[in-house]
Amino acid sequence: MTTDQNTAPTPTPTSTPSAGIDPIRVDVWSDIACPWCYIGKRKFEKALTVTGIPVEIEYHAYELAPDLPEEFEGSEQDYLEIRGFTADQVQPLLSRIVAAAKAVGLDFNYDILRHTNMLKGHQLIRWAKAEGHQLDMVERILAAHFEEGRHVGRDEDLAELAAEIGLDREKALSALREGRYADDVRADEAKARQLGIQSVPFYVFENTYGVAGAQDPAAFADILRQLAEKKQETTQ
Template sequence: MGKKRLDDAIQKMDFPVEVVYRCFELDPSTERDVPYNVYESLSKKYGMNIDQAQASCRNTERMARDVGLEYNFNSVILTNTFDAHRLTMFAKRYGLMKEMTERLLRAYFTHGKHIGDHATLVQLAEEIGMEGSAVREMLAGKEMSDAVYADEVQAQQYGIRSVPFFLINKKYSLTGAQPLETFVQALNQVMQQDGPFTNLGGQSGASCDDDGCEIPKK
């Protein structure tokens, strides 16, 4: 939702804003095939019962609808996202990082796709115009791993611990799915103080807290 509100805010600006996506894993230790669902995960992490976890996710789904997004937590498949991040970095080579990021987010939050599965990632990449054989070869090896790790090291240096996180001109930050008006105000204020933007990076990924799960989005 943070990403959607940022996109909407940019549409209101009368000056150009460049958005650069960065890689961030909330839990790098997560297995590719997770034997529990999102409700069980929230229950375990935050000490809530399943009914509370479901109610929290229903609330987040309503919030998503308010900004024009569709979340379906009943079908979300938890997984390790490292290979999905490698795919976004690979897509960047072809000028398709934004498209790949958005497709992965819809696949995960809306369509219930297993974005840790290589066959699924190849299919999603092909849907945005990438060559399936090249993606398959990349995923089979370690290519783009260093690029993902480099982003994660940079996030550590900035003290980033959760997402969504937005860094403007490498020195101003916004965290969480802020209201549209907050993004508009921040962009205008930074433009007045610094002049034309040199960088606005959004850490892409899912963030879950007591209020549910949010994406920048990622």
């Protein structure tokens, strides 16, 4: 089942949401290679379930390792050492990430994870946005990368992921081969620099309030409630 890319599925609230307000705009800068982006996604979704407040979400590209080749042959240890971690820091870090993922219902598997350049993956997400299914594509590509060990840097593999959420494989493949959305990815990254974003995930609420990191669901819920109350005040 697919959903509209801009509007998150209506959750079943466990507290009474603010009634009659327009959706809260949420722009998320995220990288496919970022484990905390996937963990943060689940935490934010939990906040939506708790509050029942409607949101309009758009994902934006942010590459943590833009110089990585499409076919990276190294291990997770190799990748993290390239990213500046020492050898004795890697296993404690991975253990902490896997535990944090498990706590929100995700099953990260670093034994099979395949690192790659994420430019094409971000282009696919932008193409899926144009097709009206960005949120579905974000979820599918993150699961493929972190839980399934799929290659998310090659045109053909990415087109298969598009087909798995009901989109046209050949259209996706054509867009990727042409690099049709590369400029959109670069525009996202330029906007991130303009906003001073230096790490992801990074959430911008209502084009005004910036929040960094995979916050706890309660923190996200508090932000959403405060913004909903302000929206109500302006409409009264």
